Amino acid sequence: MSKAPANAAAATYDRILDAATEVIAQRGYSGAGVQEIIERASSSKGSFYFHFPSKEKMVEALVGRMSDKLVETVQEAMEGQPTPLHRVAASIDTLVSTFARQRKVAQVLLLNIIGHGRETDRRFLPMRERFSQMIQEELDAAVSADQIPPQDTALVSQMWVGALHEVILRWLLTGQPSPLTNATPPLQGALMRSIGAEPASFTPAIAASARRRLS
Amino acid sequence: MSKAPANAAAATYDRILDAATEVIAQRGYSGAGVQEIIERASSSKGSFYFHFPSKEKMVEALVGRMSDKLVETVQEAMEGQPTPLHRVAASIDTLVSTFARQRKVAQVLLLNIIGHGRETDRRFLPMRERFSQMIQEELDAAVSADQIPPQDTALVSQMWVGALHEVILRWLLTGQPSPLTNATPPLQGALMRSIGAEPASFTPAIAASARRRLS
Amino acid sequence: MSKAPANAAAATYDRILDAATEVIAQRGYSGAGVQEIIERASSSKGSFYFHFPSKEKMVEALVGRMSDKLVETVQEAMEGQPTPLHRVAASIDTLVSTFARQRKVAQVLLLNIIGHGRETDRRFLPMRERFSQMIQEELDAAVSADQIPPQDTALVSQMWVGALHEVILRWLLTGQPSPLTNATPPLQGALMRSIGAEPASFTPAIAASARRRLS
Amino acid sequence: MSKAPANAAAATYDRILDAATEVIAQRGYSGAGVQEIIERASSSKGSFYFHFPSKEKMVEALVGRMSDKLVETVQEAMEGQPTPLHRVAASIDTLVSTFARQRKVAQVLLLNIIGHGRETDRRFLPMRERFSQMIQEELDAAVSADQIPPQDTALVSQMWVGALHEVILRWLLTGQPSPLTNATPPLQGALMRSIGAEPASFTPAIAASARRRLS
DNA sequence: AATGAATGAGTATTCATTCAT
C-alpha cells in the first residue's frame, strides 16, 4: 500500500523518465499525458518543461536511454563468445531474457511508440536498425568464416528482428509463452536453420551481465 | 463484381471507409481526425455518427473489411496448390505482392494502427493471428505429410508473420527494396529453410485472383 | 441587477464578438481570455473555434466590424456637407460624438489593441490610416478649391488623427473632459487654424445618422 | 558623465534594464519574457527578483529612467531659448530628433507599453502628461506675453502630444518619413498655426545636449 | 439519411514567481 516511489531521491530528470516509462507502458504514447507523468514523478509541469523542450523530445530521450542500455547489455553478452554464430545466438538469448525481465521496457520499445505518423516513426526506426545491423555484421562474419553459405544477410537480419519482435509482442499482449524464455530454444532453432546453420549447441549460458536493469 | 474505380457514386458508408483509409495512411490512427475524414468523403459529422457509433468502431470496421478481403485473396491463391508447402509459399507470395500493390492498406494494417494502449491493440491482434493460424495449419499439414520434421509450428508461424511484417514495414518507411517483390525469393528461401524444407521451387506463379483490390 | 444578456437571441458569431468587445475593453487584448469571452457570450470553447480559427483572427473580425461601422457612420455624416472643410469638420464631430456615446468601442479601437508585437500592430494600423486618408482627401480638395493654402496634407491628416486619438484617450483614462463632446469646439478650432483656415462656423449640426450604434 | 558604450561592465541592475529595453522593443510588453531578458543581460532569475519585486515594477523603473532622461534632454534644449514659443519649438525639435536617433526608446515609450488593461496604462500615462504639461506651461507663458491669443492651452498641448505621437508611431511602423526629422518643419508649422502663431523662424538650431543618449 | 453548429473535457505548453543553496 505504501506508494513511496523507489526513485524518490533520484534527480528530477531521471524521475520524469522513469515515470514516463510506466505511463507510456500503460497507456501508449498519445495516451500518456504530461500531467500523469509529472504526478507519478512527484514533479511539476514547470519542471518537466525545464528539463525537456517538449513531450516528444522527452520520449526521444527516454527511448535513447533505453536502447543505449539494451545495446550495451547485448554487446557485453556477445563479447565472450567464440564464433560469429555463437555471438548472434548470445545476442538473441540476451534480448529475449532482458525483455522477459523488463516487461515495461519491451512495452515501450516494441509496442507503444510506433504508429504516430511518419516523422515520429522514422525517428524510432534506428533502434531496430541497430539490432538488425548488429546481427547482419555477425552473419556476414559467419559467411566469411564459412560457417554458413552466402546469402542476403541484410534481409535475413531484418527478418530475424521481425520474428523476435512478433514473438515478444504476442507475449506482451497474451502472456504466452510463460515464461517468455521458453520460446528461446525453438526460436534459436528456427533462426539458425533459416540461415543454413546447424541449430544445435549455439545457445550459450546467459552471461551474468545480462541480468542488469535497463531502465 | 465490377467495382467502380472511384468512390464518387459509392454509398456513404463505403465512402467514409475509403476516406478513412487514406487519412489514416497519411496521419496515423490518432492523427486521423473525424473532421478530415468526412471532408474527404464529402460527408458530414452527423452522417459519420449515423453510420458508426464511434471513431474506434469505424476503424474496426475498416480493418475488418481490409483483412477480410486480404484473407480471401490469400485463400484463393492457396486453393490451386498441390501440397501444404506449396500453399504456404503461395500465401506468402500473395501477401507480399498484394501489399506491394496497395501501399495504403499495408500502411493502415501494419503500421498506423497499433501502439495506442492495450485495449485497442488487443482488438487488432486477431488479424495477425488469422494469418499465423493459416500458416500454422499448413505447416501442421506439412508435418503430417512428412514434408517437414515435427516442430513448434505455432511459434514458427508467429515468427513468419513477424518476419514478413518487418520486411514490409521497412519498405513502407524506407522504400527499400524497390520493388518490394524483389524480397520475395530470399524471403521464401529463408522461411523454408527455417522449417527444414528445401527452399527450391515452391514459389508458384501468382494466381490471377491476387490482382484484385483489397479496399 | 437582472443580467439577462440583451443579445441572448443573437447568432453565436455575433454574441461572441459582442462579448469580446466587453472583455477586451475591460482587460485589454492579452488579458482577454477565450474562456471569459465564451462565458460572457453563453457559448463554448468549441463554438468559439468553430466560428473563428484563432483568438487573433477573431479580434481582427471584431475590429473590422467596428471600423466598418464607424467609417460608414462618418461618411454618412459627411455626405450632406457643402464644402471640403465642412465635410472634414463633420467627420471630426461625428467621430468624437460617436466615441463619446460608445466608450467600449473607443477603448477597444484606440487603446487596448495595440502594442503586442509588430505583426499584430501592422494589422490594425490600416484602420487609423483609413481615417487619415479620408481627412487627407478632403484637405486636398480644400487646397484645390483654394479654401486653404497648399501644404503637406498627408502629414497634417496624420497629426489630426493623432490629436484626436490623444484627446479621446485622456478621456478614456481620466474621464476628462466630461462630457467628451465639450472638447469638440476648441478641438475643431485648433485643427482648422493648423491648416490656415478660419475656425469659425464649420461646425455643423450633427446628422441624425451619427446617433447609430457601432457595435 | 562618460557612459561605457556597451553594457559589459555595467552593474546588474542597469544591465537588466538595458536588456529589457531591447526585448520590449522587439517583442512588446507581454511578449517580453523574464527569461529572455535575463539571458540577454547575462544574469539570472534570482538576480532579477533580487533587484526588482516584479516584472511590472521593473518596467516601471525602465520607463521612469527613460522618461527622466528624455525630460532632462528636452529641458536643457529649452533653456537657451529667448521666448516661450522658441522654447516650445525647441522642445518639439529635440523630442523628434531624439526619438529619431533612438528608435528603441521610441518603440518602448510610445508603442509597446500601452494597451494592457487600465491599471498598467494609468501608470504610464504620467510620462505623456509630463510633456503635455511642459508644453502647456510655455503656451500659457506665450499667452501672458501676448505672443498668441488666449485659448484652451490644456487641450491644445494634449493635441500636440497626440500629433507628435502619431507621426512618430507611423515612422516606427512604416519607416516613413525617412529620416523622421524631415517631418519636423511641416510639423512645427502646423502646430504653430494651430495656436495662432506665425510659423516662421521658431525652429532653433538643435542644441548639443540633444545628442546625448537616453537609455 | 444527412447536416453542421454546439459542446466541454482534455492537451501541451508558457511564464512570472519562489526558494534552497
Added chain:
DNA sequence: AATGAATGAATACTCATTCAT
C-alpha cells in the same frame, strides 16, 4: 548578490461526440 531548479495557475487550442433540424 547571485544561481537555476522548481512551481502551478493560466493559456490557446483540439476533437470525438451530441443534437436540433
